[in-house]
Amino acid sequence: MKEKYLRFIIYFVGAICLYAFLAVRIFPLMNSVLSEKMDRETRDFNKYGDLYYYNCITHFKQDFPPPLRKYRLSEKNPELNEADILTFGDSFFDFSFQTTFPERLSDTLNQKVYSFITQDPTQSNPFCILNHGTYKKRTVQKYVIFETIERNIPVKFSTGFDIHCMNVKSKRRIHDEVRNFIFKENSETVYALLLKRGRFVHHLYSFFATMRFDLCGYISPLTSKYKLENDPWLFYEKEYGNEPGGFYYQYSDKELNTFADNILRLSRDIKSAYNLDLIFMPVPNKYTVYHTMINNDRYNNFLPRLYAELDKRGVIYINLYKEYKSANDTFYYGTDTHWNKKGIDKALQLVLEKMHSANDLASLEPYSIFKGN
Amino acid sequence: MLFNSIEFFVFFPIVVALYYALPHKYRWGLLLISSCYFYMVFIPVYILILGFTIVIDYFAGILLENSQGRKRKIYLIASIIANTGVLAVFKYYNFLNENLTVLLKGFTMENPIPYLSILLPIGLSFHTFQAMSYTIEVYRGNQKAERNFGIYALYVMFFPQLVAGPIERPQHMLHQFHRETQLDFLRIAEGLKHIVWGLFKKVIIADRISEYVNIVYGNPHDYQGPHLLMATFFFTFQIYCDFSGYSSIAIGTARILGINLMENFRRPYLAENIREFWQRWHISLSTWFRDYLYIPLGGSKVPLLRGFFNTFIVFLVSGLWHGANWTFVIWGALHGFYMVFAKITQPVRDRINAFTGLDRLPLLLKVVRISTTFVLASIAWIFFRAASMEDAMYILSHMFRLETVQNLNLFEFSVDMYLSIVLILFLFMVEAFEEKLKLFETIKLSPVFVRWTIYLTSIIALLALGIWKSADFIYFQF
Numbered sequence: 001m002k003e004k005y006l007r008f009i010i011y012f013v014g015a016i017c018l019y020a021f022l023a024v025r026i027f028p029l030m031n032s033v034l035s036e037k038m039d040r041e042t043r044d045f046n047k048y049g050d051l052y053y054y055n056c057i058t059h060f061k062q063d064f065p066p067p068l069r070k071y072r073l074s075e076k077n078p079e080l081n082e083a084d085i086l087t088f089g090d091s092f093f094d095f096s097f098q099t100t101f102p103e104r105l106s107d108t109l110n111q112k113v114y115s116f117i118t119q120d121p122t123q124s125n126p127f128c129i130l131n132h133g134t135y136k137k138r139t140v141q142k143y144v145i146f147e148t149i150e151r152n153i154p155v156k157f158s159t160g161f162d163i164h165c166m167n168v169k170s171k172r173r174i175h176d177e178v179r180n181f182i183f184k185e186n187s188e189t190v191y192a193l194l195l196k197r198g199r200f201v202h203h204l205y206s207f208f209a210t211m212r213f214d215l216c217g218y219i220s221p222l223t224s225k226y227k228l229e230n231d232p233w234l235f236y237e238k239e240y241g242n243e244p245g246g247f248y249y250q251y252s253d254k255e256l257n258t259f260a261d262n263i264l265r266l267s268r269d270i271k272s273a274y275n276l277d278l279i280f281m282p283v284p285n286k287y288t289v290y291h292t293m294i295n296n297d298r299y300n301n302f303l304p305r306l307y308a309e310l311d312k313r314g315v316i317y318i319n320l321y322k323e324y325k326s327a328n329d330t331f332y333y334g335t336d337t338h339w340n341k342k343g344i345d346k347a348l349q350l351v352l353e354k355m356h357s358a359n360d361l362a363s364l365e366p367y368s369i370f371k372g373n
Numbered sequence: 374m375l376f377n378s379i380e381f382f383v384f385f386p387i388v389v390a391l392y393y394a395l396p397h398k399y400r401w402g403l404l405l406i407s408s409c410y411f412y413m414v415f416i417p418v419y420i421l422i423l424g425f426t427i428v429i430d431y432f433a434g435i436l437l438e439n440s441q442g443r444k445r446k447i448y449l450i451a452s453i454i455a456n457t458g459v460l461a462v463f464k465y466y467n468f469l470n471e472n473l474t475v476l477l478k479g480f481t482m483e484n485p486i487p488y489l490s491i492l493l494p495i496g497l498s499f500h501t502f503q504a505m506s507y508t509i510e511v512y513r514g515n516q517k518a519e520r521n522f523g524i525y526a527l528y529v530m531f532f533p534q535l536v537a538g539p540i541e542r543p544q545h546m547l548h549q550f551h552r553e554t555q556l557d558f559l560r561i562a563e564g565l566k567h568i569v570w571g572l573f574k575k576v577i578i579a580d581r582i583s584e585y586v587n588i589v590y591g592n593p594h595d596y597q598g599p600h601l602l603m604a605t606f607f608f609t610f611q612i613y614c615d616f617s618g619y620s621s622i623a624i625g626t627a628r629i630l631g632i633n634l635m636e637n638f639r640r641p642y643l644a645e646n647i648r649e650f651w652q653r654w655h656i657s658l659s660t661w662f663r664d665y666l667y668i669p670l671g672g673s674k675v676p677l678l679r680g681f682f683n684t685f686i687v688f689l690v691s692g693l694w695h696g697a698n699w700t701f702v703i704w705g706a707l708h709g710f711y712m713v714f715a716k717i718t719q720p721v722r723d724r725i726n727a728f729t730g731l732d733r734l735p736l737l738l739k740v741v742r743i744s745t746t747f748v749l750a751s752i753a754w755i756f757f758r759a760a761s762m763e764d765a766m767y768i769l770s771h772m773f774r775l776e777t778v779q780n781l782n783l784f785e786f787s788v789d790m791y792l793s794i795v796l797i798l799f800l801f802m803v804e805a806f807e808e809k810l811k812l813f814e815t816i817k818l819s820p821v822f823v824r825w826t827i828y829l830t831s832i833i834a835l836l837a838l839g840i841w842k843s844a845d846f847i848y849f850q851f
Contacts, residue, residue, distance in 0.1 A: 183413060
């Protein structure tokens with residue numbers, strides 16, 4: 001009798017594990033057992049802040065407004081050649097808890113704003129998109145806004161972008177696909193996701209995560225800097241690490257010059273190849289702006305130093321760091337890495353001012369309307 | 374695939390379910406495929422290296438059995454050269470080349486031999502030694518050559534012990550793959566208990582204290598006496614919990630599949646001398662060296678000085694087996710020195726014990742001996758853990774400088790540090806009870822309510838206190 005039950009338990013557990021094994025490899029199987037469904041196209045969770053999902057500690061669980069349809073996936077996002085303004089960015093331009101920056105820009109100026117988003121900093125070469133999409137060089141001057149989070153600047157600008165790039169993303173060969181199916185890349189992360197968000201286990205996971213936090217102060221190393229008093233705040237590890245892109249990394253002058261040179265090169269190349277005027281918009285890391293909530297550590301001064309180098313080279317950029325630091329307001333979400341509506345408002349205002357100061361958009365009515373807001 | 378990863382907790386139940394669902398004749402096939410998968414998760418292409426030695430040793434075994442006289446020796450030597458050749462290329466080539474560069478530099482010459490840009494295949498030293506024990510045992514006539522290629526491959530690749538042992542012997546292992554395993558509740562319960570105890574040592578103790586050890590040993594020059602002392606003390610337990618934790622999980626998973634692996638650790642820090650320490654620490658390796666190196670060298674049945682030399686050589690090789698770095702060689706040499714020194718000073722120490730009256734206080738004598746052995750082992754671990762000889766010498770020369778103790782602010786320690794100390798004490802108590810009272814047997818015989826309370830508490834402790842970050846096991850690098 002004992003053996004019969006044991007056999008049943010072994011088969012039952014085996015079947016569950018087999019399902020999990022397949023689920024991390026087959027998206028619909030995965031999605032069907034998640035407590036919150038992932039967006040099929042973006043693979044995002046949208047109910048709470050992204051930093052909450054790293055640790056699942058209930059103290060950091062804050063409801064967010066329902067997500068909006070992503071602009072880049074909507075019919076409003078024009079074809080490359082139809083666009084009046086082009087934007088290339090990362091998740092800051094794609095964050096769907098509020099109307100995204102490209103959409104706001106489009107609505108404000110009543111212009112067609114093209115949006116290309118990539119989360120992978122190694123895939124952010126705009127020439128790959130422009131060349132691949134056979135973008136036509138115009139005689140009319142147009143703007144291209146290149147947005148990047150501060151922590152990714154070293155990855156993106158340690159070397160220059162290849163102006164002749166044609167591949168959007170090299171397609172993987174069949175045997176690579178098969179290999180990846182069998183020996184799934186990052187499987188541990190996907191299993192962890194299944195455990196954290198699985199319909200039948202997420203409460204248990206969250207319970208233990210919260211208990212560990214309460215008892216011993218354990219929290220995911222990805223969000224180990226946090227604040228609990230009043231509103232909870234979490235920070236992302238890559239923003240406060242010692243690695244390039246992090247708050248404590250000490251950049252040499254040579255590194256700064258390299259980044260600035262490569263940004264300048266992008267600006268020149270994109271102008272000569274496509275007659276596009278680059279507006280470079282580095283978005284400060286959340287930790288850079290709000291680390292004083294936790295400590296008084298000294299910032300490595302990366303952004304001010306980079307701005308100084310960009311000034312020397314005549315690159316047009318948006319100084320969000322100064323605005324965010326000096327304003328007596330909160331521009332980021334507490335439990336998410338991204339900016340909030342006020343953060344976008346400020347960025348939009350500065351971009352429009354920059355365009356305006358270039359006397360190119362002075363006549364546009366929407367700008368004055370926006371200013372009035 | 375790591376035993377403390379979610380991936381393993383998904384993989385293993387699937388294997389178990391399929392194993393007991395399949396008829397006996399297909400089970401070895403399932404285990405072989407599972408083992409290949411387990412290994413290929415690390416770096417798929419390295420399975421070819423394993424495949425190479427498996428093919429060589431499989432045929433070497435058959436040839437050894439079918440031939441007579443001098444030919445047998447040739448086949449054995451060929452097999453040993455093939456196995457050690459793989460080790461030499463992947464593990465020692467760059468180390469030797471590096472030393473050659475330094476040597477030639479002394480003569481103001483340049484080393485023309487290029488360095489190899491290769492990663493060390495995981496667990497290479499373990500499965501190479503296991504494979505070698507097969508051909509040696511066939512040569513000695515203690516084991517019949519395995520005719521089923523798949524089962525021989527499984528002997529080398531059996532996933533629970535593939536990457537960090539225990540290093541098994543063919544006489545103990547091979548026949549178990551032929552034997553039909555019945556589903557047995559007690560055996561599975563036993564296996565699960567080993568797994569839970571192994572995970573306790575790994576994710577609750579070893580991975581917790583490793584954070585402090587890594588910080589101090591990462592930059593030892595930034596720290597003074599008390600921190601160096603504490604980090605060394607912690608590392609002594611980290612390495613034990615890490616490696617014996619792995620072995621417990623390996624033994625447990627194998628047992629669930631009906632395979633008994635040999636015991637690899639027997640409470641080594643309760644040893645009363647270094648000799649006993651090696652009878653309790655990494656038993657499968659020390660017995661391997663005993664059987665295939667020490668005894669063939671003549672063992673102890675040789676003149677005294679030659680015996681010392683044999684002992685020293687075995688420990689030197691053991692150090693080199695662990696890693697291609699002088700720190701490992703020194704670690705091995707130090708243990709060799711301890712053994713020889715202990716043998717030489719035995720009569721003097723006996724006289725001191727008699728003179729001080731210690732021999733009339735057996736309990737106190739035992740405590741003194743255990744403590745001394747522990748300190749000696751800990752000092753040797755410094756060389757094992759330090760990144761370089763320079764770091765090791767710095768730690769050794771600064772760790773006892775207690776004048777810096779006033780700089781140690783105990784309040785700056787995190788809760789984790791105190792918890793680590795409590796957990797080490799807990800481990801020590803469990804081991805002491807197990808040594809005397811067979812604690813695990815007692816639990817097994819206790820009422821259901823008591824047993825299940827202990828089991829559930831252990832699982833909750835694992836979930837609540839475990840450092841679940843899929844940290845590598847230290848011995849994987851060997």
